[in-house]
Amino acid sequence: MAELLRHLLFVLNPVSGDTDKDELETTVRVTCTEHGRTAAFWHTTGENDLQKLTQHLAGQPYDAVFAVGGDGTVKLVSEALLTTNAILGILPMGSGNGLSKDLGIPQDTDEALELIWDHEVRAIDTLRLNGHFSAHLADLGFNALVVKKFCDGDTRGPGAYVRIALAEYGDYEPLCYRIETDQETLETEAFMLTIANANTFGSNVVINPNSRLDDGQFEICLVAPFPAGAAPGLLYRLYTEAFDESDYTQRLSCHRATISVPGQEKALVQVDGEPLELELPITVEISPQSLRVLTPQQG
Structure with a gap:
């Protein structure tokens, strides 16, 4: 009601x-x-x-x-x-x-x-990354770089984002990450690493399918380095809620995580569309159902 x-x-x-x-x-x-x-x-x-x-x-x-x-x-x-x-x-x-x-x-x-x-009032989870607030999605790696250049530019809209992504893809060097969660520890190289409270970027890329904003947990979504020839198939899966069906993707569900990049003291992170430089390691914590939001009536 x-x-x-x-x-x-x-x-x-x-x-x-x-x-x-x-x-x-x-x-x-x-x-x-x-x-x-x-x-x-x-x-x-x-x-x-x-x-x-x-x-x-x-x-x-x-x-x-x-x-x-x-x-x-x-x-x-x-x-x-x-x-x-x-x-x-x-x-x-x-x-x-x-x-x-x-x-x-x-x-x-x-x-x-x-x-x-x-309306319906829905209570959703929120995150903190080294104390920085996030209600939606944050990431390290390629997308963080593109968002930074997008925010620094004068042109807005999806077209500007795509142009920057295409220009940066060829020279981008993936990073190695160490991820420690309350469930597991993983060391891996990744093209991008997304800390996902939700499931979909504003570009309609579904990075975290079937997730909920009020389930008391978040996901770490990894896209491994991939050859240029694999890009069309990967993009197709990201736009069709088939993230888990790719050979280049992996997801971890957790309630707390610490992320580091061996050999680096800081990392570029985009947090809900805002590019930030954060000290490493990055500690991610969740506050379950801490924000009330007006949403359409369900059913």
């Missing part, structure tokens, strides 16, 4: 996506007024946003806080909500929108707004 949500905050990233934010604010305000809700707005600036938003939320009794933007905005709002009773809502406006897709949230703005009065 949907909870009655009257007081809403919309956190906007002014530069995310192509939508006119002034027009969007008008649409949101009119929609909320028509349904007897109040709407307030808070804009990110890129400077101490987490601290400022956390302080703002501490003094305001919002029922739900909507992240209006891409993966970075969703990550920001999700982390800020951990110390509140408010529920996370998402209006997808970014290039990937990975978490919203995994949760089945409509990608159309008007349809996503309907979750204000027609």
Whole structure:
């Protein structure tokens, strides 16, 4: 049953996506007024946003806080909500929108707004990587490099990501990883290593099929180095939820993990779309069902 949500905050990233934010604010305000809700707005600036938003939320009794933007905005709002009773809502406006897709949230703005009065509240797990928050997917290796170059560039959209990936593939040298979990220890070379709370990247690549965001565990998904001739078949499996059917893939399920790269003190990691340089080893811990999210009614 949907909870009655009257007081809403919309956190906007002014530069995310192509939508006119002034027009969007008008649409949101009119929609909320028509349904007897109040709407307030808070804009990110890129400077101490987490601290400022956390302080703002501490003094305001919002029922739900909507992240209006891409993966970075969703990550920001999700982390800020951990110390509140408010529920996370998402209006997808970014290039990937990975978490919203995994949760089945409509990608159309008007349809996503309907979750204000027609929704199910779902409690999902969250992760910490050396203390850094993640609600969706993080990885080391090739994809982390591509995400870093994508974020440093001026062009957005799937096409830009693909161009960078193609340009970097030929020169990329896979890393060796040592992975210690509460279940097993593994040393292996990998093209990329994904720490997966969810199952699908914003690009619709299914890296962790049949996983759940509320199962109290996460997966470490490994893609081994592969010859160029194997790329089409591997990509096909990644886009058709057949990750486990490839000779170049492996998954580990766990509740805690430590990841190191022998000979390195730091590693580039993308965390929910944000590239970070983290000290090694990286300790990954899970907080079961620690974030409440508005999702479509099931059934």
